[in-house]
Amino acid sequence: MKKQNYKETNRKIQIAPFVAIFIFLVLGALGISLGEPTRVLQQATQICLSCIGIG
């Protein structure tokens, strides 16, 4: 039965990965629309000393 199922699904395109990618891209786009990348850039261009154990 296992082998038969494998044959049947061997060439079946899975939808779930595409749906997941789409959902997360929409979430990312929502973050962009809220201006989040600017905040991320602001954080990433500053040295967070406490974050790396100094200070």
Next chain:
Amino acid sequence: MGIVRKWVQALVFLLTNGYWNFPVTKTIYQGPLKVVCSPGLNCYSCPAATTYCPLGALQQLLAGVRIAIESGQFFVGFYVIGTMGAIGSFAGRMVCGWACPFGLLQELLFKIPSPKFDVWRPLRYIKYALLVLMVVLLPLFAVDKYGLGVPWFCEFLCPAGTLEAGFPMLLIQPGLRANLGLIFLNKLFFLILFLVWAILASRPFCRTSCPLGAFYALFSRIKLLKLRLDPIKCTNCAACHDVCPMGVRFNESPDDMECISCFACSKVCTFNAISLEVGGVAITNQPTPCSDRLKTNPAS
């Protein structure tokens, strides 16, 4: 495939750490590329880092979410989680095997001749606890009187940050050495622990303590790129057990959350039972002399 993977790892390392002018400028890269997400664990306070670390950015956003909302900015991590999720849905933990600088470092350390040990399998669950506690809950809820949290994982544990950012910053800005204290000693302890452990065991940090790997592992069943087992060709010879750097028994659990799709199992499978699939369709299922023989004479 092993050579290709090494080249990809080296290329990603160079692309995500491409700012080599830091000995002159004495500071970190501050250009616009820092808005791009590093797929693997790569501290953005590293002077050479050209991209942001998703774990660090997420913790910082969650730690400051109250203040951001109070000031009318709804910065709750949609951009970072969206990027991490898109990467996870596309490749899952393949990122760990192909695009993580700290994973590459552990692989190189494991090549040092020494007695080798396995990692106790239940330790793998620690990373999920660290993801929930140190990356999400503590930065979000353990706040000071101003409502500001701290990035717990970065501050108290992350060995990649200590190695890639802590030491280089201490070298290029000697004045910072006066600020060293218990937190740095604590982080130094974890760094030494994982570096020594990486000599003795394969990828111990990835297997036990990496929250980013834990996040990507959540996509093990639905990621677009994944390794696939052909149960018709598999003879359960267990050759894949011995070579897996993550301790996965691929023939028993092909969707294992630990699989980093490094193709080590595929390389040793003489029956060609392991292939790469994209969205459910196998694309690297090349016939081998052995599998051809099986097709023509299944009894052999």
